[in-house]
Amino acid sequence: xxxxxxxxxxxxxxxxxxxxxxxxxxxxxxxxxxxxxxxxxxxxxxxxxxxxxxxxxxxxxxxxxxxxxxxxxxxxxxxxxxxxxxxxxxxxxxxxxxxxxxxxxxxxxxxxxxxxxxxxxxxxxxxxxxxxxxxxxxxxxxxxxxxxxxxxxxxxxxxxxxxxxxxxxxxxxxxxxxxxxxxxxxxxxxxxxxxxxxxxxxxxxxxxxxxxxxxxxxxxxxxxxxxxxxxxxxxxxxxxxxxxxxxxxxxxxxxxxxxxxxxxxxxxxxxxxxxxxxxxxxxxxxxxxxxxxxxxxxxxxxxxxxxxxxxxxxxxxxxxxxxxxxxxxxxxxxxxxxxxxxxxxxxx
Amino acid sequence: xxxxxxxxxxxxxxxxxxxxxxxxxxxxxxxxxxxxxxxxxxxxxxxxxxxxxxxxxxxxxxxxxxxxxxxxxxxxxxxxxxxxxxxxxxxxxxxxxxxxxxxxxxxxxxxxxxxxxxxxxxxxxxxxxxxxxxxxxxxxxxxxxxxxxxxxxxxxxxxxxxxxxxxxxxxxxxxxxxxxxxxxxxxxxxxxxxxxxxxxxxxxxxxxxxxxxxxxxxxxxxxxxxxxxxxxxxxxxxxxx
Numbered sequence: 001x002x003x004x005x006x007x008x009x010x011x012x013x014x015x016x017x018x019x020x021x022x023x024x025x026x027x028x029x030x031x032x033x034x035x036x037x038x039x040x041x042x043x044x045x046x047x048x049x050x051x052x053x054x055x056x057x058x059x060x061x062x063x064x065x066x067x068x069x070x071x072x073x074x075x076x077x078x079x080x081x082x083x084x085x086x087x088x089x090x091x092x093x094x095x096x097x098x099x100x101x102x103x104x105x106x107x108x109x110x111x112x113x114x115x116x117x118x119x120x121x122x123x124x125x126x127x128x129x130x131x132x133x134x135x136x137x138x139x140x141x142x143x144x145x146x147x148x149x150x151x152x153x154x155x156x157x158x159x160x161x162x163x164x165x166x167x168x169x170x171x172x173x174x175x176x177x178x179x180x181x182x183x184x185x186x187x188x189x190x191x192x193x194x195x196x197x198x199x200x201x202x203x204x205x206x207x208x209x210x211x212x213x214x215x216x217x218x219x220x221x222x223x224x225x226x227x228x229x230x231x232x233x234x235x236x237x238x239x240x241x242x243x244x245x246x247x248x249x250x251x252x253x254x255x256x257x258x259x260x261x262x263x264x265x266x267x268x269x270x271x272x273x274x275x276x277x278x279x280x281x282x283x284x285x286x287x288x289x290x291x292x293x294x295x296x297x298x299x300x301x302x303x304x305x306x307x308x309x310x311x312x313x314x315x316x317x318x319x320x321x322x323x324x325x326x327x328x329x330x331x332x333x334x335x336x337x338x339x340x341x342x343x344x345x346x347x348x
Numbered sequence: 349x350x351x352x353x354x355x356x357x358x359x360x361x362x363x364x365x366x367x368x369x370x371x372x373x374x375x376x377x378x379x380x381x382x383x384x385x386x387x388x389x390x391x392x393x394x395x396x397x398x399x400x401x402x403x404x405x406x407x408x409x410x411x412x413x414x415x416x417x418x419x420x421x422x423x424x425x426x427x428x429x430x431x432x433x434x435x436x437x438x439x440x441x442x443x444x445x446x447x448x449x450x451x452x453x454x455x456x457x458x459x460x461x462x463x464x465x466x467x468x469x470x471x472x473x474x475x476x477x478x479x480x481x482x483x484x485x486x487x488x489x490x491x492x493x494x495x496x497x498x499x500x501x502x503x504x505x506x507x508x509x510x511x512x513x514x515x516x517x518x519x520x521x522x523x524x525x526x527x528x529x530x531x532x533x534x535x536x537x538x539x540x541x542x543x544x545x546x547x548x549x550x551x552x553x554x555x556x557x558x559x560x561x562x563x564x565x566x567x568x569x570x571x572x573x574x575x576x577x578x579x580x581x582x583x584x585x586x587x588x589x
Contacts, residue, residue, distance in 0.1 A: 058497050060409070088499035098490035101589045102512050112498035115508065143588040163499065 004035040012066035026052035039200040041210040044220030091160025095172035097152040099144040130158040150181035249312040267318035269341040287327040293319035372547035379533040383468035391476025399484040401425040435474040464541030483517035516587040523579025
């Protein structure tokens with residue numbers, strides 16, 4: 001991934017809105033490079049600055065300070081026809097589709113080409129190609145009101161692709177859809193990314209979307225990027241509480257009754273995370289054999305994230321302080337990340 | 349004129365009805381027709397300007413990114429909004445008296461059917477402007493953003509998105525305006541405008557010719573129904589939502 005070229009460079013990007021005399025810092029010093037051909041995700045709760053980021057990247061609003069460079073071109077220098085050209089070359093997919101309700105599917109997809117005054121024949125062939133790509137050939141002359149949410153979003157995606165953009169930004173594109181439809185839209189995005197090599201920027205509050213389609217992710221909170229990295233890394237080694245909350249694989253709350261019961265008899269509650277090919281079982285039994293600890297598995301889960309398996313177990317270790325410490329060291333040696341969950345209780 | 353018994357076999361009675369009702373209907377159609385045409389044209393234009401210069405409106409969406417010009421938009425929007433509100437706050441009857449001299453300048457006379465078009469038009473323009481603005485405002489912002497981010501210019505966004513997307517609403521505004529003007533035109537008898545309202549007053553009310561009153565009511569109801577039905581029909585055809 002690192003040998004790819006940088007397509008979007010976000011440098012010290014800040015966006016401040018002035019509302020009724022007071023300043024709202026929607027984005028604070030964002031620095032990110034998005035590489036050509038990748039699917040980059042931004043995740044954050046509402047109010048984290050996601051919308052502002054979309055509006056700045058799509059050049060719908062001016063940025064307050066910093067720079068956004070796309071293919072080395074500073075967006076803030078674009079005016080008039082150049083700006084419209086840039087906007088055409090950047091597809092935008094919306095949460096609420098924003099289709100023209102009085103226009104057919106065909107006309108909706110043709111819109112970016114019509115405003116660019118492309119020849120009729122070209123528009124027809126391009127729209128037909130896109131209809132096939134998103135699987136809506138039979139809806140060509142339907143009006144959006146006749147389509148399901150998923151179909152509307154397919155039209156939205158086809159429209160975003162019409163002017164052959166190099167970047168497509170999906171602004172909560174699946175947030176208004178049910179899980180099955182979300183899944184199919186995500187498959188479509190992956191397919192387009194693979195087939196056409198288009199760079200996607202996915203903005204969402206849904207961790208599932210990030211886990212399924214993105215290669216890298218940045219977590220936004222209060223207008224700042226608080227964590228960034230490959231999705232696998234952020235899932236397996238979250239550094240912030242927000243990351244832990246978003247990418248929760250197993251329940252780690254001590255209030256969970258199963259954990260409470262188990263801890264009545266003492267012991268350490270441990271979250272063990274393993275990435276890739278590793279499976280924990282042999283190591284667990286080895287711990288029992290070598291160090292004489294007792295291991296009880298309280299909960300566990302395995303997920304596939306960007307084609308990598310990430311598993312998490314919550315286990316209770318008992319059998320004496322030194323035995324437990326040796327067991328932890330042993331797991332650590334074998335690249336199983338352990339985290340003691342009941343630190344306070346164990347310490348007291 | 350003597351009062352005639354209701355008798356459709358009496359040619360004299362029929363002649364009387366024709367003499368009263370036909371010119372009155374023609375005058376009403378004349379006043380409503382011209383004032384609607386003028387008010388809808390000017391009012392829609394005015395409403396459009398108020399809409400595109402409004403906070404969060406079409407021009408701001410473009411200006412916001414392009415740089416300067418925001419202050420000018422605010423001034424234009426503020427001034428036009430104030431003018432519209434001022435005229436909207438005047439009852440029609442006050443407009444009639446207030447534009448008396450204006451009518452003389454515009455149509456050369458301050459009484460009669462032609463003159464009545466002036467206050468009707470002036471009263472309806474701000475009404476149409478506000479209706480137009482409200483119709484455009486109903487269009488979700490996201491649709492505009494989709495157009496802008498597709499690389500559309502201001503005029504492309506207006507003519508290829510805003511107008512077609514709100515077409516059914518604009519047609520319904522015309523319907524409401526015309527029907528309103530039918531109602532207002534009845535008051536124009538005050539300045540000799542004639543029309544069905546005037547006939548209803550002079551014959552039906554002043555001379556107790558209840559039959560004439562009833563006929564004017566029937567004609568007015570038919571007129572309004574035709575306008576409403578036609579408007580609904582066109583709006584429905586345009587609406588694909």
